[in-house]
Amino acid sequence: MRIGLLGTGPWAHTVHAPALAGHPGVEFAGVWGRRPEAAAEIAAAHGVRAYDSVDGLLADVDAVSVALAPQAQADVAARAAAAGRHLLLDKPVALTVPDARRIADAVAAGGLASVVFFTLRFGGERVPWLTEQAARDDWFTARCDWLGSVFTADSPYAASPWRRDKGALWDLGPHALSLLLPVLGDVDVVTAAPGPGDTVHLVLGHSGGATSSLALSLTTPPAAAGVALELRGESGTVRLPDHGIPPVDALQQAVDALLAAAGGGEPHPCDVAFGLRVVEILAAAEQALTGGATVRL
Structure with missing residues (x-):
């Protein structure tokens, strides 16, 4: 599986990029970010290509690992799923229920594999x-x-x-x-x-x-x-x-889960449908917090 990285912030730099580069079962195909200089830095560190557009990266990969702010992740994840790419997402998958549902619907429509990286659920x-x-x-x-x-x-x-x-x-x-x-x-x-x-x-x-x-x-x-x-x-x-494993190792376990699901296995419990449900609960909690009332889902 060829996986591209979307995002160039601290989490992408310290967790996603080394996890993809060090995973023996995938090919780290390249990176895109809104800051070209940051993408070039990550690309140089791992010997991969820095892409100047999301579409360019999507054309060359089977899956994407997304390390963007949730509001940005929602847009590119739906775009990647529409292009037929499997998704490794960070939490929360989005900041609104409609955005989260848009990703989940695109994944379902494409018959794609998805995994949301809830850190403690892996390894x-x-x-x-x-x-x-x-x-x-x-x-x-x-x-x-x-x-x-x-x-x-x-x-x-x-x-x-x-x-x-x-x-x-x-x-x-x-x-x-x-x-x-x-x-x-x-x-x-x-x-x-x-x-x-x-x-x-x-x-x-x-x-x-x-x-x-x-x-x-x-x-x-x-x-x-x-x-x-x-x-x-x-x-x-x-x-x-008390003890888990380092985030890089945990993300590699999440990659394993994505490979298994994409290879015809059962959807992982932390797929995008689960990510959507988490967003629905968080939105209800936000409503309860601002409205001062109990919210039923």
């Missing part, structure tokens, strides 16, 4: 742990604290306009939902309340009858930052394992 001991918890049906409630310090520490992502605008709900919320939904089931109802900075507190009602509470923030003091997921049920309490 490491957390993957079998999640499978084990999802096989149980006795969960009563869950708590997820995903507290980051992007806006309170020296982070290359702090200047990201979409993160500044949409905050932790849209940046960290997808990660939390990617872990909770497989275990507790789909979300039927959302309640939300604001906290300090961009902090958001959510209470979710799940189709299986359980509830979950989430605390999401990018403005946590660095000393207080961290990720914790706790599930409680008839058998007691279990917690998400």
Whole structure:
């Protein structure tokens, strides 16, 4: 499979490009970005071509790995799917439900493979742990604290306009939902309340009858930052394992998933249809947050 990279920001530079270049099962075909000098830098580092147009790259590849801001990803992903290219996307797949649905519809119409890179869903001991918890049906409630310090520490992502605008709900919320939904089931109802900075507190009602509470923030003091997921049920309490794998390795696992799906295997659980559902839940949470009311999906 020939895969092209769309995007040249820090995530593309430090994760996508080295993951594609180091994967033995694919050919890293080239890179396009809105800043030609950044595309040229990544291309030179990995011995690939820097393209001056999206269409030029799409003409030469079988799939694209997208490392763009969500609003830009929505446009190029739909465009790539319309051209018959498989998709490896970042989360969230879009910032609006119509944009996310546009991608999902294009993928379905083309019979294409898609994988959304929810980091903790790929590689490491957390993957079998999640499978084990999802096989149980006795969960009563869950708590997820995903507290980051992007806006309170020296982070290359702090200047990201979409993160500044949409905050932790849209940046960290997808990660939390990617872990909770497989275990507790789909979300039927959302309640939300604001906290300090961009902090958001959510209470979710799940189709299986359980509830979950989430605390999401990018403005946590660095000393207080961290990720914790706790599930409680008839058998007691279990917690998400502390250790995952580096993002580059995790993205290579996502590439493996894309190869399997494109080769005729079952769609991956983190495909674009799942990405669409995550966007629908986030949009409902945003509505609950701004409207001060519980939202039913």
